[in-house]
Amino acid sequence: MPAHIIRFADLRPEKWRNGGGTTVEIASGPERTPASEEDWGWRLSIADVERAGDFSAFEGMERVLTVVEGELLVLTVDGREHGLERFRPFRFDGGAPASAVLPTGSIRNLNLITRRGAFTGYVTILELSKKRSLPLSAGQLGVLLQGDAAASGAGPADDGGTPLGRYDTVVAGAAEEGELPVEVSGRGFFAVVSLEADSPADSPEAD
Numbered sequence: 001m002p003a004h005i006i007r008f009a010d011l012r013p014e015k016w017r018n019g020g021g022t023t024v025e026i027a028s029g030p031e032r033t034p035a036s037e038e039d040w041g042w043r044l045s046i047a048d049v050e051r052a053g054d055f056s057a058f059e060g061m062e063r064v065l066t067v068v069e070g071e072l073l074v075l076t077v078d079g080r081e082h083g084l085e086r087f088r089p090f091r092f093d094g095g096a097p098a099s100a101v102l103p104t105g106s107i108r109n110l111n112l113i114t115r116r117g118a119f120t121g122y123v124t125i126l127e128l129s130k131k132r133s134l135p136l137s138a139g140q141l142g143v144l145l146q147g148d149a150a151a152s153g154a155g156p157a158d159d160g161g162t163p164l165g166r167y168d169t170v171v172a173g174a175a176e177e178g179e180l181p182v183e184v185s186g187r188g189f190f191a192v193v194s195l196e197a198d199s200p201a202d203s204p205e206a207d
Contacts, residue, residue, distance in 0.1 A: 003154040003182045008046070008167035020053045023111075026169050027141065041118035042195055043111075044141060046167060049073070050106045054099045061094030061113050064123045066191065068145050070107030075100050087145070087189060089123040110143060110191055122194040133185040136172035140194050143169045147188015154182050161185065 006026055013022040028043040046068070055075075066089040067073050073084040078096040092098065094113060114121040128134060128149055136142050142151075150161030151170045164170070164184070172182040184190060 003173040004171050005151060005154050005162060005164070006169040006171060008165060008169070013048075016056075018053060020051045021047055021049045023047045026143070027171065040115075042114045042121060044143075044169075044193055045111045045113075047109045047111055048106065049100060049102065049109060052099070052101045054097075057097070058094030058113055060116055062091065062116060062121070063094040064089050064091045064112040064121055066090070066110040066123055066125065068108050068110050068191075070102075071104040072102075073100055073107050073109070074103060087125045089125065110145070112193055114195070117198055120196045120198055122196075124192045124194075126190050126192060128184065128186045128188050128190050130185055130187060133183040134190065134192075136170060136182045136184065136192065137194075138172055140172045140192060141169055142172075142184055143167060143191040143193065144184075145189045145191055147186060149184055149186030149188055149190065151182065151184050 008024070011024045011026065013024045015022050024046045026044045026046065028040040030041060065075070065084065067084050067086045071086060075082050075084055075090070075098060077092045077098045082090060084090050110123070112121045112123055125145070126134060128147060133152070144164045144166060146166065149164045151164055152161035154162060154170050154172070170182060170184060
């Protein structure tokens with residue numbers, strides 16, 4: 001898949017069944033995984049949490065949650081309480097009982113969910129600089145969380161790159177010979193999402 005940009009404004013939010021918030025799916029894949037017949041092995045989304053309550057369980061999954069708007073989310077996972085501040089990714093078992101409290105009001109989260117035995121996911125929050133561009137490796141995704149930035153090598157643009165809006169996602173596709181690398185420059189905060197395919201030896205079924 002060639003490098004491209006996913007515009008957040010073009011995506012449609014879906015309401016939660018319990019009415020506590022909404023989720024916008026940014027990207028997911030692949031359609032089938034070696035470890036499962038489910039529809040996806042990983043999913044990246046943004047969720048607006050509007051009131052306290054229980055999180056949906058994702059059995060066999062691992063989650064990395066990052067608060068990107070709002071000040072604090074208090075998340076209780078399997079009976080243990082965690083205070084999650086903005087731009088600090090938190091990894092936890094998607095199948096464990098989890099509930100949220102919003103001591104400072106509603107928040108927005110960046111969520112990466114991966115299926116165990118198929119993928120392992122990582123989220124890193126970086127501060128952009130106009131002096132040095134940030135390269136994205138093939139297969140990585142980058143989400144502009146705050147500020148002004150532009151991406152080069154991800155679509156038609158002038159010498160300054162393609163401008164990004166807040167929560168737009170840059171997808172660095174598989175590198176092709178002669179293509180320019182995907183790079184992001186500007187000011188603000190940027191989430192780099194990396195996905196690694198697990199080997200069969202990493203799968204729980206292999207033990």
